Amino acid sequence: VSGIVYLVGGGPGDPRLLTLRGAEVLRTADVVVYDRLAPAALLDLAPARAELVDAGKAPGRASPSQDAINALMVSRAKAGRTVVRLKGGDPFVFGRGGEEALACARAAVACEVVPGVSAAIAGPASAGIPVTHRGLGTTFAVVTATASGGAGPDLRRVATAVDTLVVLMAGNRVDEVCEELVAAGRDPEEPAALVQWATTPAQRSVVSSVRDLPQVSKRHGLGPPAVLVVGRVVGLAHAAEWLAAPPLDRALSSS
Ligand SMILES: C[S@@+](CC[C@H](N)C(=O)[O-])C[C@H]1O[C@@H](n2cnc3c(N)ncnc32)[C@H](O)[C@@H]1O
Numbered sequence: 001v002s003g004i005v006y007l008v009g010g011g012p013g014d015p016r017l018l019t020l021r022g023a024e025v026l027r028t029a030d031v032v033v034y035d036r037l038a039p040a041a042l043l044d045l046a047p048a049r050a051e052l053v054d055a056g057k058a059p060g061r062a063s064p065s066q067d068a069i070n071a072l073m074v075s076r077a078k079a080g081r082t083v084v085r086l087k088g089g090d091p092f093v094f095g096r097g098g099e100e101a102l103a104c105a106r107a108a109v110a111c112e113v114v115p116g117v118s119a120a121i122a123g124p125a126s127a128g129i130p131v132t133h134r135g136l137g138t139t140f141a142v143v144t145a146t147a148s149g150g151a152g153p154d155l156r157r158v159a160t161a162v163d164t165l166v167v168l169m170a171g172n173r174v175d176e177v178c179e180e181l182v183a184a185g186r187d188p189e190e191p192a193a194l195v196q197w198a199t200t201p202a203q204r205s206v207v208s209s210v211r212d213l214p215q216v217s218k219r220h221g222l223g224p225p226a227v228l229v230v231g232r233v234v235g236l237a238h239a240a241e242w243l244a245a246p247p248l249d250r251a252l253s254s255s
Contacts, residue, residue, distance in 0.1 A: 003030070003077040005104050007097045009090040009116015010038035012126075013200040017117045018042055025114060030081040033073060035095075036063075037088030037225060046084070051076075066096060070103035077109045090118040094144050094168055118142075120166050123198035123227030127205040128237040137163035137233040145170035145177050145228070152180075159184035164231035171196065171224030175214035181230060186210055191234035196226040207237045 006025040011017030018026075018039070026032070026045040034043065036056025043052055055069050064072075069085075076083050091097030091113060104111035120142040124131055131140045139162040143154050146169040158165065159181050170177045174194060182188045188211035195205040208216040210230055217226075 001080055002109060003079065003081040003083060004110040004112065005073050005077050005083045005085060005100070006112050006114055007085045007091040007100055008087065008114040009095075009118070010034075010042050010086050010088055011117040012089055012119040012122040012198050013037075013039055013203075015039040015041040017122065017199060019114060019116065022114045022116065025082075025112075026084055026086070028082050029084040031073075031076045031083045032086055033069060033083065034086040035088055038086040039088075042086060066099060070100060073100065074103060074107040074109050077104070078107070087116070088119065089122075090116040093118045093120055093142065119198055119225070119227055120168060123195045124166060124193070124229045124233075126198045126203060127193060127195045127207075127229075129193060129195075129229055129234055130236060131164050131166060131229075131233065133233045133236060136236070137231050140164035140166060140231070142166045142168065144168045145173050155180050156184045159186050162231075164229065164233050167228040167230070169224070170194075170228040171222070171226035174217050174222075174226075174228060177228060178210050178214050181210055186230065190230060191232065191237075192228065192230045193234045193237055194222050194226050194228050196222045196224075198227060205237070207234060 008022045023045055029046045029050045031051045032046045033053045033055050055064055073083050073085060085100060087095045101111050121131055132138055141158045141162040143158055145167050167177055190210050192210045192213040193205055193207045194217045197203045206216050206220050
């Protein structure tokens with residue numbers, strides 16, 4: 001009998017943000033193929049006998065190609081195994097989960113998607129920033145800073161189309177992204193934040209303006225993985241006393 005591939009969203013970082021369904025399927029895994037940003041503690045949920053395959057990038061080592069990952073998942077499932085493909089955040093938000101689901105479909109391998117809590121929403125939230133808020137932001141978009149090799153057409157296309165802009169993969173190109181947003185017509189005085197390692201003990205964030213965010217985040221040494229948020233909702237980060245007991249270093253600075 002053929003096995004199955006579960007595409008599981010591991011959530012943004014805190015392992016407790018995995019869904020119950022995600023935990024359930026991890027406990028049945030024969031094989032776990034995991035990404036670098038998938039919370040490492042979740043691997044403990046897999047049975048001790050499970051084969052663990054690191055599909056993430058590590059310094060000095062190339063990550064396996066997407067084709068190689070697809071082929072591995074498909075071949076293990078065809079051999080009757082239960083495969084969990086564990087990803088950071090949600091598998092279908094800049095996670096190539098769609099490509100993996102299609103690869104399963106093409107190979108006639110059963111596949112179930114288990115959605116996850118995306119860093120696109122949870123990242124801002126963990127710094128006290130709701131992506132929508134009545135009167136401040138009623139539309140939002142999630143874009144990546146890297147799809148076109150830098151701040152590029154996708155960013156320009158949505159720059160002024162929504163109230164709240166969430167930019168993923170922006171951690172090492174904050175200056176390019178902010179410049180591009182201003183060039184596309186976004187107000188340089190608008191509040192902007194960078195949230196690094198959201199929902200983990202290493203979380204740090206800075207709040208500034210679109211103009212000053214590159215300099216402020218550099219001064220505090222913030223880099224990837226980070227979510228960049230632009231919009232009036234960022235102003236609520238200052239009023240975030242309602243955050244449940246954030247670790248002291250969470251809200252590193254506002255300037
Ligand atoms: C390849 S994308 C994957 C997004 C993921 N599928 C999701 O839904 O969260 C990776 C980017 O997500 C963001 N990211 C993921 N985890 C994060 C975290 N704990 N804190 C801040 N940003 C994070 C960063 O922008 C990072 O560059």
